[in-house]
Amino acid sequence: MDKFDYIENPHRRYNPLTGEWVLVSPHRSKRPWQGQVEKIVEEKRPSHDPECYLCSGNERIGGEKNPNYDDVYAFQNDFxxxxxxxxxxEFSxxxxxxxxxExxxxxxxxxxxxxxLTVPEMSVENIRKVVDLxxxxxxxxxxxxxIGYVQIFENKGSIMGCSNPHPHGQIWASGLVPLETSKETDTQKEYFEKHGNTMLSDYLKTELEKDERILVENDSFVALVPFWAVWPFETMIISKRAVSNLLELTSEEKxxxxxxxxxxxxxxxxxxxxxxxxxxxxxxxxxDGEEHHEWHLHMHFYPPLLRSASVKKFMVGxxxxxxxxxxxxxEGAAKRLKELSKxxxxxQ
Incomplete structure (x- = not known):
């Protein structure tokens, strides 16, 4: 029998952040590529929509009125x-x-x-204002x-449950640590206690040496396709310096x-x-008031598009x-993304 090759043969990949596995079937991707087959006609949106409840000066669904904000703006979710x-x-x-x-x-x-606008169309200067907020x-x-955990996130696109195209994100702050971050706390703590380094410091060092899944980097951060990716074009942004949260970033890092x-x-x-x-x-x-030296700041991206602007990949069967x-x-996803125009x- 030929020697096992994870680039060619069906296999499982381990996610050390969650302790879970993903089945990878590389041979199936050798089928003829069904790439972009249609051009989506995108709706041209105005800079200010009088019907949008997130636009400045407009009334929100709950009856409150937005101020005439001119950069970033946060408010308590009406729902x-x-x-x-x-x-x-509790009930038992x-x-x-x-x-x-809860x-x-x-x-x-x-x-x-x-x-x-959307994030890729905004200037770095204006995205920096989002980071500051x-x-x-x-x-x-x-x-x-x-409050035990502050989850900052963005849903982009109606197929990901975003009900309003206005550029925005959300923050859910809960008393207890949510499931996914609880798993990552446990795995990172176990790794830190065993090796004395954060898990993602060691992971990032090896990824940079291999340069098989790196997409782009700057002085402070690296964007890559994780070895254990589940979604077709899943990516992560990881800080080069082992900081545990946003507040530890310098101005340049922000x-x-x-x-x-x-x-x-x-x-x-x-x-x-x-x-x-x-x-x-x-x-x-x-x-949660505890020390978390094991934590290493990172950002996950989970996109559903698989083969075109309309062919989606969801968990089924x-x-x-x-x-x-x-x-x-x-590796294949990283190659396709890396070859794209910047x-x-x-x-263009």
Whole structure:
């Protein structure tokens, strides 16, 4: 029998951040590539939409009126998933029926007053203002005794549940550490105690040496396709310096975060020449009052588009009942993204 080759043969890849596995089937990607087969006609949006509840000066669905903001703006979500005044308590009926109260704060961050823009079309200077607001909200919410974790994220595109195209993101601050970050806390802590370095420091060092999945880098951050990627064009942004949260970044590093955020999303848009949908979020240390030397700041991007502007990849069948699976290898996805123009397709 031929020697096993993970680039050619079906195999599982391990995700050290979550302790989970993904089935990779490289041989299936040798089928004829069904690339971009249609051109999506994108709606041209105005800079200010009088019907948009996120635009400056407009009335929101809950009746509140936005100020005439001119850069970034944050407000409490009018329909929050978490509420500050949730009564404390729990429900238990034997070992099988349990419920516990959960309280918190949900906020919306408008990235720009310009309704027509998305992150890859914004200037680095204006994205830096978003990063600064992330820092402000992370500190203010994280300083509350009742808040154990501050999750900053962005849903882009209607297929990822985004109900409004205005450039914006969200923050959900909860009392307990959410499931995904709880898993990452445990795995990173175990690794740190064993090796004395953060997991992502060692991972990033090896990735930079191999240069098989690196997309773009600057002085402070690296964007790459993780070895264990599940989504077709899944990526991560990882800080070169082992910082546990946004507040530890220098001014230069904050600008570099804005810079690489733009560069990565330009790649995404250029892949199928469409405003590329994704869910993205920062993972950083919990704000539960404990020391978290094991945590290393990073940002996940989970995009659903597979072969074109309309062909999507979702978890179905075996993936829902067995384990996640992908055909395009992380190396193949990285190669395709890296070869793209660095100039947004609208301005080429």
């Amino acid at each position: 929050s998933a978490l509420l500050q005044d949730t009564p404390k308590g 009926d034997g070992d099988l029926f349990r419920a516990e109260c 309280s918190g704060v949900c906020k919306v961050i408008c990235f720009s007053p310009d309704h027509s 992330w820092c402000k909200e992370y500190k203010e919410l994280g300083d509350r005794k009742e 600008t570099d975060l804005a810079d690489i955020y733009k560069k990565l999303t330009v790649m995404y848009d250029n892949l199928f020449e469409v405003s590329f949908a994704y869910s993205a979020g920062l993972h950083q240390a919990p704000t 075996y993936e829902m009942l067995g384990t996640p699976q992908r055909d395009i290898t992380a 100039v947004h397709y609208k301005y």
